[in-house]
Amino acid sequence: MTETLEIVNTKAELVLDGVSKSYGANLAVRSISAEVPAGKVSVIVGPSGCGKSTLLRIISGLDTPTEGSVTFEGSPVTGVPEGLAMVFQDYSRSLFPWMRVAKNVAFPLRHLKPAERAERVQEAIDAVGLAGKEHLYPWEMSGGMQQRVAIARALASHPKLLLMDEPYASVDAQTRADLEDLLLAIQARLGITVLVVTHDIDESVYLADHVIVLSAPPSVVAETIEVDLPRPRDHVTTKTDPRFVEIRGHVTRLLRGAGRPADDGTH
Amino acid sequence: MSITTTHERRPLVPGRRAASSERSRRLQRVATTTGLRLIVPALILAAWWAGSRAETAGLFVADPFETFTRVRTDFLAAGEGHAFLGDATWDHLFPGVWRALQGLGLAVVVGVGIGIALGRNRILMALFQPLIHLGRSLPSPALVGVFFFVFGTGDSPKVFLIAFSVVWPILFNTIDGVSSIGAARMQAAAVFKINRWDRLVHIVLPGAAPKIFAGMRTAMSLSLIIMIISELQKSQNGLGYLLIQSQRNFDYTGFWAVLVVLAILGVVMNIIFTIIERRVLAWHRGATQQHD
Numbered sequence: 001m002t003e004t005l006e007i008v009n010t011k012a013e014l015v016l017d018g019v020s021k022s023y024g025a026n027l028a029v030r031s032i033s034a035e036v037p038a039g040k041v042s043v044i045v046g047p048s049g050c051g052k053s054t055l056l057r058i059i060s061g062l063d064t065p066t067e068g069s070v071t072f073e074g075s076p077v078t079g080v081p082e083g084l085a086m087v088f089q090d091y092s093r094s095l096f097p098w099m100r101v102a103k104n105v106a107f108p109l110r111h112l113k114p115a116e117r118a119e120r121v122q123e124a125i126d127a128v129g130l131a132g133k134e135h136l137y138p139w140e141m142s143g144g145m146q147q148r149v150a151i152a153r154a155l156a157s158h159p160k161l162l163l164m165d166e167p168y169a170s171v172d173a174q175t176r177a178d179l180e181d182l183l184l185a186i187q188a189r190l191g192i193t194v195l196v197v198t199h200d201i202d203e204s205v206y207l208a209d210h211v212i213v214l215s216a217p218p219s220v221v222a223e224t225i226e227v228d229l230p231r232p233r234d235h236v237t238t239k240t241d242p243r244f245v246e247i248r249g250h251v252t253r254l255l256r257g258a259g260r261p262a263d264d265g266t267h
Numbered sequence: 268m269s270i271t272t273t274h275e276r277r278p279l280v281p282g283r284r285a286a287s288s289e290r291s292r293r294l295q296r297v298a299t300t301t302g303l304r305l306i307v308p309a310l311i312l313a314a315w316w317a318g319s320r321a322e323t324a325g326l327f328v329a330d331p332f333e334t335f336t337r338v339r340t341d342f343l344a345a346g347e348g349h350a351f352l353g354d355a356t357w358d359h360l361f362p363g364v365w366r367a368l369q370g371l372g373l374a375v376v377v378g379v380g381i382g383i384a385l386g387r388n389r390i391l392m393a394l395f396q397p398l399i400h401l402g403r404s405l406p407s408p409a410l411v412g413v414f415f416f417v418f419g420t421g422d423s424p425k426v427f428l429i430a431f432s433v434v435w436p437i438l439f440n441t442i443d444g445v446s447s448i449g450a451a452r453m454q455a456a457a458v459f460k461i462n463r464w465d466r467l468v469h470i471v472l473p474g475a476a477p478k479i480f481a482g483m484r485t486a487m488s489l490s491l492i493i494m495i496i497s498e499l500q501k502s503q504n505g506l507g508y509l510l511i512q513s514q515r516n517f518d519y520t521g522f523w524a525v526l527v528v529l530a531i532l533g534v535v536m537n538i539i540f541t542i543i544e545r546r547v548l549a550w551h552r553g554a555t556q557q558h559d
Contacts, residue, residue, distance in 0.1 A: 062454060080460060085458070099469075107459070139553055
């Protein structure tokens with residue numbers, strides 16, 4: 001099935017309108033306008049230090065833009081919006097080592113009744129394939145499994161928008177491929193809106209319905225590329241698809257043109 | 268090929284044999300270290316005994332065996348309703364230790380409370396930093412008189428003196444621990460909308476706990492020292508009082524018996540503390556061993 005991506009300009013779930021952020025005289029991002037459509041996977045890709053994390057902090061309401069605005073489901077983002085969950089890059093720092101897996105996942109759900117909370121935790125843990133590991137501590141697990149816990153924690157809150165900040169930057173290539181497929185499977189099942197930030201070109205094209213390419217700082221949107229590769233995708237078929245190679249080449253050229261030696265996208 | 272070999276498990280039987288020889292080697296190592304550890308105490312005991320026999324030192328050094336007998340009769344003699352503990356334990360050891368524990372408890376509450384407030388708030392920290400450094404650098408035994416003057420007689424001046432003296436390591440370690448939690452965890456808490464109370468109880472406190480416990484361990488040893496100092500004057504009971512009394516009565520065996528009890532007290536409190544710490548910080552031991 002080929003995705004038709006003509007809807008980008010309608011019914012956008014998350015809209016960035018001319019977002020700029022400067023720290024003193026230092027301009028991190030400059031007038032970023034982008035739209036993240038509902039129920040799709042969007043990926044922001046850019047060279048290191050291009051302000052991707054700044055942008056995610058602004059989107060998640062943890063930071064405010066110097067100029068411009070962020071709108072989520074039609075209302076401006078001032079604090080952390082309802083229905084937003086996040087997976088951080090460094091699982092070892094974002095998970096709580098004094099809590100077992102189940103408690104880590106349950107912790108953001110403290111406002112729910114115990115029965116409902118337990119149900120949500122189980123559902124999320126099952127979804128990431130960690131059933132039976134509930135009683136382990138995060139540090140008893142491999143990096144890939146820890147990042148699964150972080151994903152489960154985000155899913156347990158039943159988010160409408162899932163933000164992921166370089167989620168697989170700290171795991172090995174094989175684990176990374178598995179986690180990419182896990183994300184796509186979960187997204188297809190739940191239909192949630194996903195926004196991933198990465199510096200890995202391969203990953204951006206493989207995951208995305210559309211890729212937002214950022215330039216070097218002060219960053220602007222170099223181009224938004226629709227990825228019309230069929231789903232479900234897999235690492236062999238999709239990545240050898242001439243269309244994949246073509247889009248990857250295009251993104252690579254854009255990032256090279258951004259004036260920095262960019263990741264060539266190979267593992 | 269190379270991929271499959273890296274995942275290969277070692278064959279089961281040699282593995283088991285390796286484990287059993289590993290166990291016997293470990294047993295041997297434990298026996299050796301235990302033996303080595305006993306040498307120095309045995310030498311000290313021998314030197315003590317020799318000292319008690321000597322012409323001049325013998326006047327002040329009690330015979331170790333008589334001392335242990337005194338420890339038994341004074342502190343462990345089974346009277347009725349005494350639960351196998353002697354009069355000195357009930358009249359001197361327990362009241363003193365109780366004051367030390369009260370002081371320590373007060374210091375933990377105050378030190379952790381203020382430490383969290385200061386560690387989380389840069390303005391408060393800047394405001395109170397000079398005062399804290401001043402308080403820490405005051406040698407607290409010099410303040411015994413001040414505490415007796417302000418809090419009168421009875422237990423309270425002693426308890427407050429102990430609390431004041433031991434609060435500093437707890438305070439400084441808590442500040443350190445709170446600032447070591449890291450931006451990523453606090454950011455995760457913010458994104459998941461964890462309320463202030465849950466953040467404090469479930470993130471800040473456990474995150475700072477390893478450092479807080481380190482401070483508490485120092486504070487505990489210090490509390491015993493200050494306990495003795497606070498009992499040396501204007502006191503009706505306590506081990507410090509007992510030390511002074513036995514000295515005044517030229518009862519050197521009694522004096523040495525108190526020293527032995529003090530040593531045992533220190534060891535016992537350390538063991539109890541270690542047991543509590545291992546339970547509370549089980550995750551921390553695991554997590555740090557994992558990253559070694």
